[in-house]
Amino acid sequence: MILGVKIVTQVKLMPDAAQASALSSTLRTVNDLANWVSNVAFVNDVPREYELRKNTYSHLKAEGLGAQAAQHVIKKVRDAYTTLHANLKAGNLGRPGSKRRRKVESKPIVFRPHAAQPYDDRCLSWQYDTQTVSIWTTAGRLKGVRFACSIDAFKVLQQYREGESDLVMRDGVFYLIATCEVPEAETYDPDGWIGVDLGIVNIATASTGYQAAGRGLNRYRKRQLALRAKLQKKRTKSAKRRLKERSRREQRHVKNTNHIIAKTIVTEAERTSTGISLEELKGIRQRVRLRKPQRVALHSWAFAQLGDFIVYKARRAGVPLVFVNPAYSSRECAQCGHVDRLNRTSQATFVCRSCGVVAHADRNASRVLARRGQDAWTAGRESRVPATP
Known part of the structure; x- marks a missing residue:
């Protein structure tokens, strides 16, 4: 059995106007529903994914999500709570009774409107010969959505892509972050x-x-720190955007x-x-x-x-x-x-x-x-x- 190294490869999607609108609407919808599922998990203290699925799956289907998309929304919420509980247990969010910890424990997890949504091979397929993807959206399946990446990243995708990919939107640009499992090289006996x-x-x-x-990096970070302090004093929308x-x-x-x-x-x-x-x-x-x-x-x-x-x-x-x-x-x-x-x-x-x-x-x-x-x-x-x- 050959062990592999899991890495992520990011590609930039280049949808047309109609495709971009469908992708944006899909992310908003799945994250709105993820917030609803998160609230159910918080109010009912649902600890397991199976229990959470029993309480939410039918509602997600009724809201128009496909079977796989609904499963991924539930799993995304459950994973978020698992991470939160691990951080609480490790003390990363403050000691028991601290103000920061009480604030975190007092409300459900909230997902941003364009937070990442996982896709598996049933919801997303890659056409490497035309450098396009076919992807599920709430408006139907989009075919022929073009993507761009470096030559090296494209080779890694072709040879080693495996598992889920995340759709994410940053500054109005859509990206797919694909998981690739690259085989490890055989370790040699070192000379030193x-x-x-x-x-x-x-x-x-x-x-x-x-x-x-x-030295150069510390100068760069010191300059960035000063600029952040200057922008934070302004407290305007444009300053927050620049930050x-x-x-x-x-x-x-x-x-x-x-x-x-x-x-x-x-x-x-x-x-x-x-x-x-x-x-x-x-x-x-x-x-x-x-x-x-x-x-x-x-x-x-x-x-x-x-x-x-x-x-x-x-x-x-x-x-x-x-x-x-x-x-x-x-x-x-x-x-x-x-x-x-x-x-x-x-x-x-x-x-x-x-x-x-x-x-x-x-x-x-x-x-x-x-x-x-x-x-x-x-x-x-x-x-x-x-x-x-």
């Missing part, structure tokens, strides 16, 4: 390890010498930067037949202590996204990858292993109090992580079966 240290001043530093400096546009633009910029960093690291590992040793990201915001000016950068940078990109690109390329504990990696000497708080003389400089080696602090930490990756890989491959007497 590349340690990757993540930070604020330098977003990522690899033990090979590659360094993704954060939303800038938020999406910044998200795209961050995502593109993370993609470039991840691809650079994985490509180098593949070229040199080495593995990647990545620091465990869980709890990075809690364990890192920073001066006040750096806290905004820490809490707004998508560290998890960067880690996810490195993981899935490594799996697609067959590059071995391990997660290691980063504790004290900034204080440990990569040369002799001596750990001392005083080894870190400044943000950028590392001077070992034992062997006297002088190095760039982030470069030293990445080499420490590389060694820990080698140890973790070796320990994982060693047999735990007791020797036969």
